[in-house]
Amino acid sequence: MTLPLTDLLAIFPELIIAATACLVLALDPITPAPRKGWLAWFSLGALAACFGITSLQMGVRTMAFSDLVIIDPYASFWKLLLYTVSGLTILLSMAYLKEERIHLTEYYGFLLLALSGMMVMVSAADLLTIYLGTELMSLSLYVLAGFKRADGRSLEASAKYFVLGAFSSGILLYGISLLFGVAGSTRLSAIASAVSARGLDDPALLLAMILLVVGFGFKIAVVPFHMWTPDVYEGAPTSVTAFMAVAAKAASFGAFLRVFLEGLGGLKANWHVLFLALCIATLALGNLVAIVQTNIKRMLAYSSIAHAGYALIGVVVAGQVTADSAVRSLGLSSVMLYLAIYALMTLGAFTVVALLRKGGLEGEAIEDFAGLAKRQPIAAFLMLVFMVSLAGIPPTAGFIGKFYLFMAAVKADLAWLAVLALLFAAVSAYYYLRVVMVMYMRDPQPSTGLAPHLVASPVLTVVLACALAGVLVLGLYPDPLVSLATQAVLALK
C-alpha cells in the first residue's frame, strides 16, 4: 500500500507536530543539561511553522486518507486556537517547571503528543479517527498530570484521571460500536445517511447518541460527568491544569460539535433536549459550588465547568429545530468564539496562579493573594482583568463572548435560557470579584509572615502580555475573530 502524497500533505501540520514530539523525546538524553531549554524553543518553532501552514490552509476544504480526515476552515480554526494556547503553555511551563524544579524535557514531548492528538480530533471525519485522537490526547495528559512525581496529590490526580478517563472511553467506544452496528460504517457521512434512513426513534440510534453525549460530556466536563475535574485540576501541575482546561476542552468541543452536527445532525430534536438539561445543571452546579471554594485552582475548576455550561447554550441553539439555519449557525459560531475567548482569559488566570509564590511554595489558597495589590500592583491588575473578563464584565472579551451566546439564545426563542444564564453570570461575579477583593483589600495574614509575590521572568511577561492583549483587544474589537468563526461554521454541514 502506498500513501498518496496529497494525503500526507493534507496532514502536514500533524506530521510536523508528531515528528517534533518524537525528536524532543529522542534528543532529550543526548542534550547536555544546560542546553535543554533549547528543546522548548525547538517545539515553539515547530508550532510557529504549523501556524503558518494552517493559516495557508484556512480556505481549503479537502478530504484525505479515503475520507478519514477532513481539512476545512472549521478544523483550521480550532487548530489555530490550539497552536496559540499550546505555544503560550510551553512558554508558561518554561518558567513554571524551573520554579517547581521538575524541568525535564520529556514534558514538552508529551505536550506535543497531546497536541497532535487534539489536531487529529478536530480534523477527523470518522468516529474511529476521533477516538484515536482522543486517546492520544488523554494518554499524554494522564502522564502530564502526574508530572510532579514527588507530590502525592499530583499522582492522585493522574491516577484518578486515568481510571475515570478509561471508563468514559469505554462508554464512548460502546456508543461508537452501536453506531457502527446501525450504519455499517464509522464515517460521519455514512452515519448521517443512516440516521435519515432509520428515522428518529430507532432505540439503538438513540442509545448510541446518549452514550456519545456521556463520553464527550466527560471530556468537556459537564455536570454530572464533571466529578473528576476539581480533583484533577487541583492536583496536576498548574501549567498542565491550564493546558487541560483550555486546549483539551477546546479540542473536545471541536470534535464533539462535528460529530453531533455532521453525523447526528438528523437527531437534533433529541440531543437538543439532552444538552438543554446538561446546560442548566452545569450552569447551576458550576457557579454555585465555585462560591464556597477556598483553593483557587478548585475555584477555577468549577469556573471552567460553568463556562462549559455557557458554551453549551450555543450548542442548544444549534439544535433548536424551530430556529432558522442562520440562527443555528450563529449559535455554533458563538460557541467557537466563546471558547477562544475563554481560552485566553483562563490561561491568563492560571498563569498568574502558577507563578504566584509564597515562600518558595505555590500559593494556591485564595487567601494567599491577600495584599498582592500592594506589593505587585501590575500582577494584581492582570489578575483583576482576567477575573473581570471571566465574570463577563465589559469592556473585556468575556463580555463579548457571553453577549454573542445570549444573543443567539434570544434569537432562537430561548430568551428564558439567556435570562437564567445571566442570573448565574451575576452569581459568578461574586466569586471572581472575591479574588479581586482579597488582592486589593486585605493584608497578608500576619501569622505566616509570608507575602505573596509573582515570579518574574521574560517568558512569563510574554504569556501575560499576550493573554492581556487578547482579553482587552477582543473586548473592544472582536470583528476578526467573529468573522473567522462565522466563516469556519459555514464549513460544517
Place this chain on the structure above:
Amino acid sequence: MDLLVLLIPTFPLVAVLLNGLLGSRYSHDLAHRLAWGSVGLSFLCSIGVFTETIRTGVAREVVAYQWIFGGDLTVNLAFLIDPLTCIMLLVVTGVGFLIHLYSVGYMHGEEGFTRFFTYMNLFMVSMLLLVMGNNYLVLFIGWEGVGLCSYLLIGYYFDKVSAAKAATKAFVVNRIGDAGFLLAIFLVFVNFKTLDYTQVFAQASQLSTGMATAIALCLLVGAVGKSAQIPLYTWLPDAMEGPTPVSALIHAATMVTAGVYMIVRNHVIYDMAPVALSTVAWVGGLTALFAATIGLVQTDIKRVLAYSTVSQLGYMFLACGIGAYTAAVFHLMTHAFFKALLFLSAGSVIHALSGEQNIMKMGGLKAKIPWTHALFLVGTLAIAGIFPLAGFWSKDEIMAHAFVHGQYALYAMAAIGAFLTAFYMFRLTYLTFYGTSRLDPHTAEHVHESPPIMIWPLAVLAVLSVLGGFLGVPPEAGWFHHFLHPVVTAVGAGEEHGGGVGLVMTLMVVATAIALLGWGLAHYLYSIRTEAADNVAAKAPGVYTTLLNKYYVDECYDALIVEPVKRLGLVWDWFDRTVIDGVVVGVGRMTQSGSALSTRIEKYVIYGALNVVGYANHLAARSWRRLQTGQVHQYAAIIVAGLFILVHLILAWWTGTSGTGMAR
C-alpha cells in the same frame, strides 16, 4: 466639531492611562494637574459643543468606529449630541471639574493620591460614554464602567472592613439592576433588530403596549438599581464610606442620576406604556417620602445627605412618571449643584473636625468656620426649596405638574416629603453650626477653615445653587424648557402647559409655606427648645427606633436573600464533599480492612456492572492506600447515574411528544 465631540471623553481617558500606568513614577503634583486639567479641557469642549447645538438646534451623531458586527447586529462606538446630552455633558464635566479641584485639597496627604485621581478620571470617561452614547450598548458600557468606579472608590479605604463591605454591597445590588437593564437591551434588539436610539425611537410606534411595558419595566429595574430607588436603595447610604468628593461626584451629582437620564432618553417607549409610567411615578413618590422619613433621625452628617439624595432622586422619578421629563432633568441639574455643594461643605466640616462625622458631637461651628457655614446654609436653603433658590423652582415645578394633572396622591407625597426635607436639612444645619459646642476638647483645638482650593469650588457651586433655577423661569416656559423641547416632545405627549397663572402662583405660595413650616419646626426643636426633640423621640420610642434602624430593610434583605443564597452554595458544597466523601471514605476503609470483606463490598457496591471500578478498587486496596481512590468509585457511579438519567429523559421526552414511545 466632530473632533470636539470625540475629544470630550478622550482627555480624561488619556489622563487615566498616564496616571494609571506611570502614576507611581512621577510626583503627586503632576498627577492631580493631569486629572483636573483633563476634566477642565473636557468641560471647555463641552461648552463648545453646547454653543454649537444652540446655534444649529439639531441633534447630530458622531461615529468613532464600527465596534461589533455579526449577523444582523451592527453596533458603532458613536455619540449622539442633542440638547439632553448637552445638559448632561455640562453638568458632568462642570460639576466634575469643580469636585476634582476640591479633591486636590481634600485628599492632600492621603495614601494613594494618584490612585484616587485615576479612578475619578476613569469614572469621568465612563460617565461621559453613558450620557453621550447613541445606542444602548455604549450606554451599557458606560453604565457598567461607572458601577465599577463606584465600587473602586467606595472601597478606596480598603483597609476598613466597613468600606470593603459597602463597596461589595453596592456592586452586587447594582448587578441586580444591570440584569434587568440587559434584558431590556435584548428585548429592544429582538423587536427592532438594532440598538441605535434614533432607529429604535423612530420605529417605537410599532410596539404593542405589552412589549413596550415589558421593555420599560426592565429598563426601570436597571434605573432603580443605579439611582437607588425602592427596593434597591440600600447600597447608597452605605456608599458614604468612600471619600467625601466621591460621595459628591458619584453618589449625588452624576452617577446616581443615570437612571433618570435613561428614563428621559427612553421616554418614547415609556409614553407608550402607561402602566410602566405610573410604576415609575409611584416608585419615585414612595422613595421620596420613605427616604425622607429615615433622614429625620440619622446622626451621621453624610448619611443624612445620602438619604436626602435618595429622596431627591425619588422626586426626579416622580417627575418622569407623570410625564414632566423637562422638570426631571431640571431638578437633576439643580440637584447636582446644591447636593454637590452640600456634600463638599460637609466634607469641609469633616476636614475641619479631623474626620468627625457624628452631628451629635458638633454644634456651634458657625464662628469657627464661617465660610463653610455660609456655603452650607446656601445649600440647605436651596434644597429646602426656599424662594428664589434653585431647588425651589425645580421642585415646585414637579409638584405643580402633579397637581395640575390631577395626581393628588403623588402631590401629597411630594408635599409631605418637601416638608420633611426642609425639616431634616435645617435640623442638620442647627445641630452642626448652631447651639453649644459638643465637640470633644481634643478635636476642638484643631478646628480650622479649609484651604482656598476647597472653598472656591464651593463658592461657584453656591452661586449656581442660587441662580441656577432662573434658567427654568417662568415655570414650564423658561429657556431650559425651550432648549430641551425637541428632545422630550419628539413623539406625542405634546401638552406641556400648566394650569392658569392663578393656580401656579397659589401652588408656589403653598410650596414656600411648606418649606418655611419645616424650617420653623426645626428652628423650634433644635434652636429654641433644644430638649423638646428628645421628648418627641421619647414619646414614640417605637417609631424612633424603627426610623433609626432604617425600617430594618437591610436586615430583611440579609435574612431573606443573602443568607439563603449563601446557604444554597454551602449545601451544594456539602453534598459534593460530605455525602460523597463520607460514603466513599467509609467504603474505602472497609475495603482495606480485609480482602474477603473487600471483595464482597465491592460486588455489593458496584453491582457488577462496572468492571473498571472494580479494577480501581483493587489497585486501591493493594498499593495506593494513601490515595482516596474510594472517590473514584463514586465518580464513576455518578457518570453511570447521569447516563441513566439521560436515557430516562429521552424516553420521557419521546413519550411526551410522539405518543408512540420506544416500546415499539
